Amino acid sequence: MGDLLVIGSVALDSVETPFGKVREVLGGSATYFSYAASFFTQVRLVATVGEDFPEPHRRLLADRGVDTRGLRASQGKTFRWAGEYGFDLNEARTLDTQLNVLADFRPDLGEDLRRTPFLFLANIDPELQLDVLRQMKERPRLVALDTMNFWIRGKQAALRRALAEVDVVTINDAEARQLAGEPNLIRAARAIGAMGPRVVVVKRGEYGALMLADGAFFFVPAYPLESVYDPTGAGDTFAGGFMGHLAAQERVDAAAMRRAVVYGSVMASFTVEDFSLRRLTRLKPGDIADRYASFHDLIRLEA
Ligand code: AMP
Numbered sequence: 001m002g003d004l005l006v007i008g009s010v011a012l013d014s015v016e017t018p019f020g021k022v023r024e025v026l027g028g029s030a031t032y033f034s035y036a037a038s039f040f041t042q043v044r045l046v047a048t049v050g051e052d053f054p055e056p057h058r059r060l061l062a063d064r065g066v067d068t069r070g071l072r073a074s075q076g077k078t079f080r081w082a083g084e085y086g087f088d089l090n091e092a093r094t095l096d097t098q099l100n101v102l103a104d105f106r107p108d109l110g111e112d113l114r115r116t117p118f119l120f121l122a123n124i125d126p127e128l129q130l131d132v133l134r135q136m137k138e139r140p141r142l143v144a145l146d147t148m149n150f151w152i153r154g155k156q157a158a159l160r161r162a163l164a165e166v167d168v169v170t171i172n173d174a175e176a177r178q179l180a181g182e183p184n185l186i187r188a189a190r191a192i193g194a195m196g197p198r199v200v201v202v203k204r205g206e207y208g209a210l211m212l213a214d215g216a217f218f219f220v221p222a223y224p225l226e227s228v229y230d231p232t233g234a235g236d237t238f239a240g241g242f243m244g245h246l247a248a249q250e251r252v253d254a255a256a257m258r259r260a261v262v263y264g265s266v267m268a269s270f271t272v273e274d275f276s277l278r279r280l281t282r283l284k285p286g287d288i289a290d291r292y293a294s295f296h297d298l299i300r301l302e303a
Contacts (some may be wrong), residue, residue: 003042004247006030007132008122010047010071014082015036015275019229025276026057027081029122029146032233035280036267038064040248044113046070048105051077060281070113074101089231090205095285107137118235118247121145122236126159133165142252144168147240152179164196170239172203199257203235209265211220213227213257220261220299223269223291230275231260234268241267266291
């Protein structure tokens with residue numbers, strides 16, 4: 001089992017969907033990622049929050065075995081994100097982004113984290129993603145990165161520098177088109193691959209996930225759910241299942257990557273069933289294996 005280091009945002013999210021509304025609940029790219037990946041392997045979280053961050057949120061992660069020693073409280077307020085979705089849950093509209101303590105965050109990995117074999121640079125300022133890469137003493141076996149429109153628009157040069165150094169990028173379809181400047185998704189995936197990563201995973205919400213790995217495409221549909229309440233965090237949870245599986249298996253070959261896309265889809269399918277991390281906190285032993293088996297049936301060709 002390989003250790004998995006993540007740096008990203010830990011947030012208080014306010015979200016409205018056609019099915020409900022929540023205010024200042026636990027969110028953040030690194031939060032969803034860590035919680036999901038903790039079902040597979042040892043996760044070490046590096047992030048910052050403000051003095052207003054509720055202690056029970058930290059405990060929630062620690063109780064899942066996430067190493068939260070790198071989750072530092074800084075002076076100021078926790079990062080906040082507000083967003084809404086219409087009936088098309090594939091498209092999040094950002095209403096407000098308050099970086100707060102993230103604006104001055106300088107991650108310091110410390111000696112023991114600089115040799116972690118699996119690294120996930122969750123959605124956060126690409127300058128910070130680069131900073132963390134620079135701090136690694138040994139090149140990790142696998143480095144993956146996730147990003148979003150906010151950084152594609154605001155920090156594209158830094159983002160491209162980071163992309164040139166990673167093995168895997170996970171990105172949603174609209175953002176893939178935006179980053180590549182290309183409306184066709186297949187061409188966009190290839191164009192992003194040409195920026196550096198040998199594996200490009202495009203998350204397509206209810207339409208599943210598409211992977212381009214070493215020139216070959218692989219596609220997995222989303223789990224057919226009748227009740228979807230809040231897609232927030234689905235992308236980060238997907239990445240948690242994806243990287244968690246690879247780190248647990250200590251494999252980075254094409255076959256492992258394909259299974260990892262399914263584990264990512266399994267984890268994301270739970271997250272969207274409730275707001276914040278609520279559904280994930282109710283996962284029972286066996287739920288992940290059961291849904292993985294259902295995926296197998298879903299995409300099997302022979303009867
Ligand atoms: P997703 O998995 O794409 O739905 O990501 C949702 C999470 O991203 C939310 O919990 C937000 O707190 C977080 N987030 C939103 N905007 C940003 C940003 N600019 N930087 C870092 N994290 C963000």
